[in-house]
Amino acid sequence: MGKILTIQGSLSPQSRTAEVLARVHDCLTARRVEFDHLDLRTFDLMHCDGRDRAGYNADTQTVCRMIEDAQAYIFGMPVYCWSISGPLKNLIDLSASGMENKVAGILCNAGSPRSFLASADLVKILFYESNVMTVYPIVHTSGEDFEDRKIINPKVNRKIEAMVDGLLGQLDGRTLR
Numbered sequence: 582m583g584k585i586l587t588i589q590g591s592l593s594p595q596s597r598t599a600e601v602l603a604r605v606h607d608c609l610t611a612r613r614v615e616f617d618h619l620d621l622r623t624f625d626l627m628h629c630d631g632r633d634r635a636g637y638n639a640d641t642q643t644v645c646r647m648i649e650d651a652q653a654y655i656f657g658m659p660v661y662c663w664s665i666s667g668p669l670k671n672l673i674d675l676s677a678s679g680m681e682n683k684v685a686g687i688l689c690n691a692g693s694p695r696s697f698l699a700s701a702d703l704v705k706i707l708f709y710e711s712n713v714m715t716v717y718p719i720v721h722t723s724g725e726d727f728e729d730r731k732i733i734n735p736k737v738n739r740k741i742e743a744m745v746d747g748l749l750g751q752l753d754g755r756t757l758r
């Protein structure tokens with residue numbers, strides 16, 4: 582089994598995306614699947630400007646290595662302006678070459694349920710830039726799924742399980758390096 586990296590793409594200290602990812606971690610742990618976690622709040626990432634890797638600070642280089650070392654990703658995507666958050670886009674700009682031909686699951690966390698199509702932007706970016714295939718279902722959450730920042734909608738946990746199983750199925754079917 583290849584290594585899964587979960588990616589938390591919100592910089593908010595009160596992030597709901599982080600809360601959904603914590604449930605993803607519960608699900609992976611219950612299935613005895615090893616994973617690493619990348620929370621963008623805990624790294625001092627520089628903005629991508631196209632320079633060589635060696636020109637970035639140590640945190641940025643560490644994060645790029647984490648992306649390279651993983652075989653699959655679970656992206657926690659906060660919806661900003663109908664699309665992915667700036668910090669998450671910056672991470673992809675910095676590290677897209679390390680993602681090539683891998684697989685990913687997505688959880689897309691918005692304020693409103695009407696914003697669910699924002700996840701299509703992430704699907705498109707990953708596929709066109711790095712040939713990353715995303716699995717379905719995508720886990721969509723919005724404000725009404727939470728109370729005091731905890732998930733209160735049991736459908737969310739069922740979707741998480743289905744997404745994780747879809748990802749594990751894709752990994753099982755691959756020859757891992």
Ligand SMILES: Cc1cc2nc3c(=O)[nH]c(=O)nc-3n(C[C@H](O)[C@H](O)[C@H](O)COP(=O)(O)O)c2cc1C
Pocket residue numbers: 591592593595596597598599659660661662663664690691692693694695696
């Ligand atoms: C700059 C900004 C833009 C946002 N744009 C949208 C949007 O287009 N659609 C939406 O449903 N929610 C939008 N929201 C709400 C966030 O998606 C929501 O607060 C979500 O919980 C953010 O994830 P987080 O709690 O992990 O930070 C926006 C929030 C911010 C701060």
